[in-house]
Structure formats: C-alpha cells, structure tokens
Amino acid sequence: MIGYLRGQVVRSTGDQAVVETGGVGYLVSVPATAREKVCRVGATVELHIHTQVREDQLALFGFTTPAELELFEMLIQVDGVGPKAGLAILSAAGLETLKRAILAGDANPVRRASGVGPRTAQKVIIDLRPKLEAESALAALPAPAASGDGEVAAQVEAALRGLGFGAPEAKQGLKAIDWSANPTAQEALTRALQALGRER
Incomplete structure (x- = not known):
C-alpha cells in the first residue's frame, strides 16, 4: 500500500495529477485544497496517500496534510460515501470549515458537495460528530x-x-x-x- 508520495508533478488536469518519483508516474486524485500545489507542472509535492484497491483498479487519493487524509478516511467509512464523494465533500468545504460544521450539526457545507444528497449529508453529521467531539475533548x-x-x-x-x-x-x-x-x-x-x- 502506498501511504506517502514525494515527487515532481509531470501532468495536472482538474482534480488529478501525475506525480513522478523514482522513474514512475503515479496518477493521484486530490481535493480542491491541494490543487494549487499540484497544478503547477514541475513543482515538487509531498502528498499523504489513501490507496483504494479493487479487483480491477488501484486508485490513489492525495492530501497535503495528515489531518486532511484522516478526515477523508473518516468520511469514506460513512455508509453511502465513497472516495469520490469524500473528495467532493472536502473540496466543497475545506478541512477546518467541514470540521466546524460537523461539530455544530450543520449539514449545509456537506450538501454543497457534488453528488451528495441531504440524507447522506445528515448521515455524515450523525456518524462523524461523536468522533470529532472525542478528538476535540482529547485535544483540550x-x-x-x-x-x-x-x-x-x-x-x-x-x-x-x-x-x-x-x-x-x-x-x-x-x-x-x-x-x-x-x-x-x-x-x-x-x-x-x-x-x-x-x-x-
């Protein structure tokens, strides 16, 4: 499993970039928060990676911070939220805004994500709020x-x-x-x- 990539951007299109390291180019999907860094061809980037393995596909999702990766992995544990939807939710709201919304029970930032309906947005709040509350309590x-x-x-x-x-x-x-x-x-x-x- 790939957990981290450091390399040079050789191609970038929308929410995907090809990162070359060790002579191999990895196609990585990234949220909007990372696009500014990975859209510059020739730039050196460091990405924390979630690897999705299926029978017919291996997909990489990259994040600029471990905190973003952690929240993404929490999102895709919610029933009905796959990696594509998880990426869309992070892109629509951003890390800190999304965390604040979940803690406040506000589903609107989640609903703004492409392909996420009101029922799924509410499930994200219900499932993740206790976990983020626990994190906040420990951090304090x-x-x-x-x-x-x-x-x-x-x-x-x-x-x-x-x-x-x-x-x-x-x-x-x-x-x-x-x-x-x-x-x-x-x-x-x-x-x-x-x-x-x-x-x-």
Whole structure:
C-alpha cells in the first residue's frame, strides 16, 4: 500500500495529477485544497496517500496534510460515501470549515458537495460528530508527563466528563476498555464511547 508520495508533478488536469518519483508516474486524485500545489507542472509535492484497491483498479487519493487524509478516511467509512464523494465533500468545504460544521450539526457545507444528497449529508453529521467531539475533548486535555494506564484513564475520564457524561457513566466506560492492550488515549476513548452507545 502506498501511504506517502514525494515527487515532481509531470501532468495536472482538474482534480488529478501525475506525480513522478523514482522513474514512475503515479496518477493521484486530490481535493480542491491541494490543487494549487499540484497544478503547477514541475513543482515538487509531498502528498499523504489513501490507496483504494479493487479487483480491477488501484486508485490513489492525495492530501497535503495528515489531518486532511484522516478526515477523508473518516468520511469514506460513512455508509453511502465513497472516495469520490469524500473528495467532493472536502473540496466543497475545506478541512477546518467541514470540521466546524460537523461539530455544530450543520449539514449545509456537506450538501454543497457534488453528488451528495441531504440524507447522506445528515448521515455524515450523525456518524462523524461523536468522533470529532472525542478528538476535540482529547485535544483540550494537557498531555500527561508519562504514559501509562493511569494517565490514559485520567485523560479518558476527563474527556468523557467534558462530553457530558456523568461520573457513573464515565466509570462504566472505563471498565469497558481492554487495558491489557495498552491503548492510546484516542483508542481508549473510542472504546469507551462505543460501550456507552455514542459510536455506531
């Protein structure tokens, strides 16, 4: 699987570019946010790649930041949103605008994407809002001085309380986590939210 490309743009048309590296040209689809960088033939670009593998096709989707790639991969996990629609959603709104809209429950920026109807747009909000809320809650916490179950548990409990769960619910969420797997704070919080019914 290709996860990253650094090379020279040898051809660019609309939302696709051919990036040459090591004597091989890779055809990469990119969102509007990346087009300014990849539309200049001869420019050197760095792209974080999502590889889609099908029986008859291997398709590459490129993003200028890991955060864009991460949100794209979250989008295509939503039922009814394929890579083409995910790219269109990111292109229509942009990373930060899209994140703010999802957190606010505003489906309009999602609906502006070509080929995305109101039902799919609402599903994007319903599916991704809890995940972005969890990310925001974790980001707001100070980083622990050292890693370990105690510090991660404290982070997760604080994040759950910040999301509106009471102390008993937060404790219940903590009990659902498999601490023997040494989860990160994000993994532990995701598991706790699943146990509490906040994730699909």
